[in-house]
Amino acid sequence: MTMSKLSHNKMKVTEVEEFLRKPPAGFSVETLSSGYRVRYTQDKNLVLIDDFQSCMGNIVFQNSLGRKVKMHNLWEYTSFRKNLLSKTIYLLVSACERNLSVNNKNAAGEVRVLKQYVVSFDGSHPLIKWHMEKGLDWTISSVAGESYRVDIDLTEELESWAVKNFTTDNLNKVKPMWKDAGFTLKYYSDVLFDFPHWLGFSKRTFKLKLT
Numbered sequence: 001m002t003m004s005k006l007s008h009n010k011m012k013v014t015e016v017e018e019f020l021r022k023p024p025a026g027f028s029v030e031t032l033s034s035g036y037r038v039r040y041t042q043d044k045n046l047v048l049i050d051d052f053q054s055c056m057g058n059i060v061f062q063n064s065l066g067r068k069v070k071m072h073n074l075w076e077y078t079s080f081r082k083n084l085l086s087k088t089i090y091l092l093v094s095a096c097e098r099n100l101s102v103n104n105k106n107a108a109g110e111v112r113v114l115k116q117y118v119v120s121f122d123g124s125h126p127l128i129k130w131h132m133e134k135g136l137d138w139t140i141s142s143v144a145g146e147s148y149r150v151d152i153d154l155t156e157e158l159e160s161w162a163v164k165n166f167t168t169d170n171l172n173k174v175k176p177m178w179k180d181a182g183f184t185l186k187y188y189s190d191v192l193f194d195f196p197h198w199l200g201f202s203k204r205t206f207k208l209k210l211t
Helices: 016-021 074-084 126-143 155-165
Strands: 005-008 011-015 027-031 035-040 045-047 052-054 057-061 068-071 088-099 110-122 148-153 177-179 182-187 203-207
Touching (some): 011 016, 011 155, 016 110, 110 177, 126 148, 126 203, 155 177
Parallel strands (some): 035 057, 045 088, 068 182, 148 203
Antiparallel strands (some): 005 011, 011 110, 027 035, 088 110, 088 177, 148 182
16 A cells, blocks of 8 residues: 655655645645645745645635745845744645657657655754855855856755655556646846846756655
8 A cells, every 4th residue: 555644864755635634733724625634834834836726626725825936136035044944844746747749759758647746844943044045155156146046956865765656556667757846936126238138048946855
């Protein structure tokens, strides 16, 4: 039987259905005609999940900032950074596989979602906090004041977790592709001619280590 709620060192991975049936402390789930609304205490939790559709209907995390967070000034950045480094962070990720066409082996194939998970980790944990501070500081120092985008990527952590913990519903062992395995910060400066950002030169990615 597939385990629906498993930890990987400092990261907790929970199937969406299990999360809605047994929400963690500080969360409550309301059943709606169209699906579910999830409420949570914001003093200890930072939810970065967009509204999404699942087999259980439409799922809404009330007051969630979404997976892509936009900031327009230093105060907004400082406030969000403080939340990142002091709260438990919740993300939605999807384990997928590629359906290769039988008739055309060269076709890229369609990506099929196998399972959806809520991933959580404590941003205030000393090791995780250090990694995030290091990545954010590196981003700021490398873009010289212009607008920028930084992707915080958890793909490697999820791949490591999947080796021992991921199976399909029919208990087949597969290596999934991970979709939305992270979150994005977008900072918009007031620079009049922000050419590096316009040309896509201000995009950064750092891989978050939780071990």
